[in-house]
Amino acid sequence: MKHEAEELARRAAEGDERSLARLISGIEAGEPVSLEALRSLRATRAGVAANAGAASSAGIEANAGVDASAGVAPPGARVVGVTGAPGSGKSTLVDALVRVSRELDRRVAVLAVDPSSPYTGGAILGDRIRMARWHADEAVFVRSMAARGHLGGLAAAALQVVALLEAVGFDLVLVETVGVGQSEVEVAAAVDTTVVVLTPGQGDGVQAVKAGLMEVADVFVVNKADQPGAERLVRDVRGALGLAGPPPAGTWSPPVLTSVATREEGVAELSAAIDRHREHLEASGASDRARRRRVRGEVRALVAEAVRRELARVPEEELDSVAEGERDARTLAMALLSRAADANA
C-alpha cells in the first residue's frame, strides 16, 4: 500500500490530473491508500517549508516570528469560498477569477459543491463542460461534488478534498457553493476567505441577511452590476454592514465590490481584495485557525463515514429494542462508537 500511495502522491504532485482525480475519489470513499497519499504529500510540503525556514534562519532575512523547526506548517494554498444563489453568475465569476489568477501564474483548483443535487448526476455534466474549458491548461483543475454519498456531511467531505488540493500544491483553491443551508456555513467557517455573490433585483440583500451570509462574508460582490438596482443593492449591503457600527481597529471590514463577470469587469479588483484579506489573516494568525478548522472538518468526515458503515450494520432487533424502550438510543449510540473504533483500529 505504501508504495502505491507514494506513487499516486508523486504523480498527483507533478500535475497528473488522472492521479489527482483518483485520489479525490479515494479520499471521498475513505480509502486507506488515498489517505496515506495525502499524509505523505503533507509531510513533503511541511519538510520543504521547514527546510526553507531553516535556510532563511541561517541567512540574513531570518523571520523571528516563524520558527519553522518547531513544526509550523507551510502557509499552503489560499482557500477561498465563493457562495451565491443559483443564477447569481457565481460560476462565471469563478471562471473569471481563474483567468485572472492564471495571469498571475498561480495554479488554481475549483471545487464546486452542490448540496441541492442528492440523487442526480447533474454535477458530473457541469464538470465536463467546465473541465473542457480549461483542458489545455494543466495548472487548472475543476471538480464538482454533489450531496450523494456524503450523508455524514457534505461540507466535511469537501474539506478533505480541499486538503488534498492544497497538498498537491495548488496556490489557490476556489470552493464554489450555493448560498443556502448548513453545508455552506460549515464550508465558510473553514475557508480563509468567503466571497458572497449578490445580484440586483432578486431581494438578495434580504436573502443574505436571512441565510446568515452577512456574518460569514469577508468580501461582497454585486455581480451583474450593469443591471438596474445594482447601486441600490451596494448601498443596502453597506448600510447593513454599517448597522453594526464602525469596526474595531485592526479588524477586517468587508468591502462591497461590483462586477460584470461575463465581461470580466471588476474581477481583477475582486482578486486583489481576496489577496488583501489573506494578508490581513496572516498578520492576525487567523489563517492558522482556518487551517485547523479544515483539519477538524476532515476528521469529522472520516468519523462520520466510519459511523455510517457501523450504523448500516446494526441488526433490526437492536433498532427495535430502542423503539420499544428496552434500552435508550444513547446506549446503542455508544456501543456503536466503540464498535466503529474497534473495526477501524
Add this chain to the structure above:
Amino acid sequence: MKHEAEELARRAAEGDERSLARLISGIEAGEPVSLEALRSLRATRAGVAANAGAASSAGIEANAGVDASAGVAPPGARVVGVTGAPGSGKSTLVDALVRVSRELDRRVAVLAVDPSSPYTGGAILGDRIRMARWHADEAVFVRSMAARGHLGGLAAAALQVVALLEAVGFDLVLVETVGVGQSEVEVAAAVDTTVVVLTPGQGDGVQAVKAGLMEVADVFVVNKADQPGAERLVRDVRGALGLAGPPPAGTWSPPVLTSVATREEGVAELSAAIDRHREHLEASGASDRARRRRVRGEVRALVAEAVRRELARVPEEELDSVAEGERDARTLAMALLSRAADANA
C-alpha cells in the same frame, strides 16, 4: 435522575406542553434525563401494545399477523413529511391538515424544520405565531427547529424529536421542511409518507425533478390550484411519473392532488390520501422499515453530538500534526472515536 425522568415523561404523556417542550430541548442537547424519559415513554407504549395484543389474542379477534408477545412495537404515530419551496403555501396547508385531523379527533404535532436558518432565531417567532393559533387546543403541539446547533445533522436531530412526539402519544406528526438539500432527503427517507407541495408558475415541476423530490414523493399536491398553470403542472407531474412506465402490481402509485390551502379546499382529500398510503405501508411492512430508519437517525444524531464534543476538545498540536503529515487524519479520527466512546461509557 430516574425519578426526574419518570416525572417529566408522565407529565408530557398527560399533555403538559411545558414538560414536552423541556424534553425536546433536552433531547436536542443529548441530555441523559430526557433520553431516559424517552426510553421510559417508549417502554410504556410497547407494554400497552403488548397487553392489548395479549388481550386480543385471548379473545375472538386475535390477529394472527401480529404477535405482540414477540416484542413487535405498537404502530405508533403516522409520521408525515410535508416538503415544498418557500412560498408554496406549505405552512398554510399543514395548518389546514391539522384542522382536518382535529375533526377526526386525532392528536397532532407539527415539527417545522428550517435548514436555511443557521444563525437567526427566526424560527422561534414563527413558532409563537403558530402556537398562538392552536393555543386553546391541548391536542395540538407546534415546534420549529433551525439548523443552529445541529451541525452533526439537522435531519438526525429532527428524527429524535419525532420519536419523542410519537412516544408521548400524538396520532399524527407532521414534519414540515423546505424542499431543498440533503436534510430533506434524509427526513423523507425516514418518515412514513412524504407529501411534496408544488405551485403553478414557478417552474416547480422542473425543480422537483432536479432536487430529487420525484423519487421521494408518496403524494403530490399542487397548491394554489386556483392560479393559472395549475392544470398544466398536474399534467406535467403525472407525465413525469408516467415516464417510468406503469407501476408493478402491489406498489404505490403517487397521486397528484390539487388544493387551495387558504380556503381549505382539497385538504380532506389530501388527508384521505395520506391515510390510504399509511394503509398501503402497513400491508407491505414498510412502516416497520420507516420506524427503524428513524431509530437509525436518532442514533446517528447522538453519535454525531458525542463526536462533536470530542472534536472540539482536540488540542491544536494534534490538528497541526495532521496538517503537517506526521500522521494521517484517519488515525486521529479513530483515536477520537475511541475517546468519545470512553467519555460517554
